[in-house]
Amino acid sequence: MAGARTRARVVIVMNPRSGGGKTARYGLAQRAEGMGAQVWTTSTEGDAVSLARNAVAEGAQLLGVAGGDGTVSAVAAVAADTGRPLVVVPAGTRNHFARDLGLDLRDPGRALDALVDGEPAQVDLGMLGSRVFVNNVSFGVYADALLEPGYRQDKPRAFAAVAPDYVKGKQWVEARVDTPRGTVEFPQVVLISNNPYHLATPRWLGRRFSLSTGRLGVIVLKRPAQAPPDLLRHLRGELRQDERGAGSAGDGAVIWSAPGITLHGEVPHLDAGVDGEAVRLAPPVVCAIRPGALRVLLPKDRPGTPPEHAMRH
Template sequence: MSGTSVCGGAVIVTNPRSGGGKCARYGVVQRAEGMGAQVWMTSAGQDAASLARDAVRAGARVLGVAGGDGTVSAVAAVAAGTDRPLVVVPAGTRNHFARDLGLDVRDPGLALGALADGEPVRVDLGTVGPRIFVNNVSFGMYADALLEPGYREDKQRAFAAVGPAYLKGEQWVKARVDTPRGTVESPQVVLVSNNPYHLATPRRLGYRLSLATGTLGGIVLKRPAHPPPDLLRHLRDQLWRHEHGPFPADQGALVWSAADITLHGDMEQLDAGIDGEAVRLPLPVECSIRPGALRVLLPKGRPGHCQQ
């Protein structure tokens, strides 16, 4: 498909609210339509997944998505399920998936270049039960912050509201997670990512250097029984050093990679965040990786590089 224009058979599913209206500010709709693509916008009555399914039924050969990571995840699931290539337009606030694809997140419209002469790349997708995730599934402090009123408008306030109880050991994930070093009971944070995050160097902290390793990344943070005075710095240092030696079981941080990661518990459901969207998942929670499940069309001349 590289080098072939697909504009006439493309539908771009767009969330006009993402990124505080980033699509409008950067003229994404006009730029896409100027290239011959159709633009379908989400609304109260039609979400991103339903629009993507409608586009496939209408004969779309390529699916595009302009929005935040939650919108991208919804359309990516349809694209993978129908073997349609996906064009990702980074029109959200954080744009983690687009960033790790190597796209220019400063101007979302530049990603539309993939419609005219896209480079096809295969990347992995994570699954949690029947659901797809492009970035991560989180449990504990981050998942609780998502449930705070006004999280989208003031994320710092939301984390400040839920963080102290976790740092003091008064709140935890009401589950246990299987790890290579045994089962961890009641951690404060569990993060399962679609491919491992880079943690060894501060400059690249939180990036995924590849989206095609065929493995999930697992991070567990558990408050030590005798925490040091600066617990946050201690946990951060443990994460940075995880690649350089064995994990000391009483130090609070564990990082690993695996094809499957499972959480067990005695409760029926567990609060979680999937690509930044608050959900409630039945226990046990089983996460797995689907290697090469998604075809992505990437513009040439992008600033980053998606490793395969």
């Protein structure tokens, strides 16, 4: 049954390849069309950005997107630039942005309830130059894993192929980053997120409990000169315990939030992962945030974020 909101022209851009075919597996196109929306599917002839822009040009007043975080960020950019609200349907593999919006990842179709009685919310968007990101921009081991052949088919194998040299300090990001502790040169990992990640509680590690702080989260990891036997455990401990930025910039983790961050380097390009997509960027690389740039419509019934007392356990 079509609700009041679907009397406006609604176009939902769907990526049929995301999440191993989740849009088909959950019957999302049929559910959306049953609620009065039009479904436009990405293909080699029509990418998500082109479809979203064409939808607006043809009178769409509300945009939706069903796919992974790369598809979501592409359509979110168009929605923000054209002042259209966005409905996000978690149909990818990880769905980090949808999860942090409080959506139900187990039943993606529940997000479509926002077409009937959605609650509006303003959220921030990260900016990599003129490119939008909804989750993060990463440099180092994750970016290199994305470039490994067969990454989508076997992610553990891809990480296993690139991680050892980073852990041993034989591989690094060819850049320097100014941090609250000073300049860090040649770190193993740089992670810049659209709003800071929660790091203090293992159960909720990597969640964002707000997407409207108006600040980027920044994590810079550099292998200590005298690394402990279990470097990864050592760095995880620093991530959870050392969010104040005290200490020297030479080794370990530096974690802070800021409205902008720049990576400097003398190399022709830096490999990066942007919302799970591999890209190459010419330094300097400048990231910023657009506070409240995106209006989303959220279903009233959604799992949400855990209560504050739960995060302490």
